[in-house]
Amino acid sequence: KAGVxxxxxxxxxxxxxxxxLSCSPISGHRSVSxxxxxxxxxxxxxxxxxxxxxxxxxxxxxxxxxxxxxxSRSEMNVSTLELGDSALYLCASSFRTGNNSPLHxxxxxxxxxx
Amino acid sequence: xxxxxQSQPEMSVQEAETVTLSCTYDTSESDYYLFWYKQPPSRQxxxxxxxxxxxxxxATENRFSVNFQKAAKSFSLKISDSQLGDAAMYFCAxxxxxxxxxxxxxxGTRLSVIA
Numbered sequence: 001k002a003g004v005x006x007x008x009x010x011x012x013x014x015x016x017x018x019x020x021l022s023c024s025p026i027s028g029h030r031s032v033s034x035x036x037x038x039x040x041x042x043x044x045x046x047x048x049x050x051x052x053x054x055x056x057x058x059x060x061x062x063x064x065x066x067x068x069x070x071x072s073r074s075e076m077n078v079s080t081l082e083l084g085d086s087a088l089y090l091c092a093s094s095f096r097t098g099n100n101s102p103l104h105x106x107x108x109x110x111x112x113x114x
Numbered sequence: 115x116x117x118x119x120q121s122q123p124e125m126s127v128q129e130a131e132t133v134t135l136s137c138t139y140d141t142s143e144s145d146y147y148l149f150w151y152k153q154p155p156s157r158q159x160x161x162x163x164x165x166x167x168x169x170x171x172x173a174t175e176n177r178f179s180v181n182f183q184k185a186a187k188s189f190s191l192k193i194s195d196s197q198l199g200d201a202a203m204y205f206c207a208x209x210x211x212x213x214x215x216x217x218x219x220x221x222g223t224r225l226s227v228i229a
Contacts, residue, residue, distance in 0.1 A: 003158075033216065043205065045216035055214040088157060100147075103217065105159035 025093030
């Protein structure tokens with residue numbers, strides 16, 4: 001069974017631009033979560049989607065948004081990029097929402113904002 | 115708010131030896147899960163071991179075991195017979211067992227394995 005796939009692996013954008021990251025969950029998984037990883041702040045939760053509905057949201061500004069499609073694939077979008085948005089963005093999928101369902105992570109997308 | 119603290123930014127171990135990574139957490143909940151994740155240079159977070167708070171028995175997965183001290187809010191990871199492939203960042207994480215709560219991660223411990 002294929003794992004969680006994130007595209008692209010690397011991305012370089014300029015301050016002020018917007019970016020879209022993609023995540024394809026493990027087949028059969030319906031929940032997708034996004035995390036931001038930086039050296040200073042560590043891993044921070046962005047949001048979780050289940051059955052195309054946002055179930056939970058972290059403490060990030062409105063420039064960060066996401067969505068989930070009917071096939072469970074998810075995208076996250078960051079508008080008006082800032083230098084501080086440079087990070088590794090990790091996506092994780094699970095069979096269902098709820099805390100007894102283990103998360104399976106992808107390899108992440110490395111975003112660099114210049 | 116729940117917090118997870120890993121007090122050892124870096125650790126090293128000789129191949130075939132045993133190493134213990136420390137983790138403490140702060141919560142007022144009684145029902146929760148604790149995890150250790152490994153992040154090798156490939157960047158993928160890999161679940162190493164999981165502990166349910168209401169289970170007193172410490173979890174074990176092959177060479178990996180935990181020492182879960184609920185009263186002390188301590189959750190350390192022991193790696194036995196260390197191998198070169200164990201070199202990675204290790205993250206301790208907490209998740210409350212109610213609602214759709216996210217994982218709360220510690221800042222990580224970088225483990226080096228010396229041949």
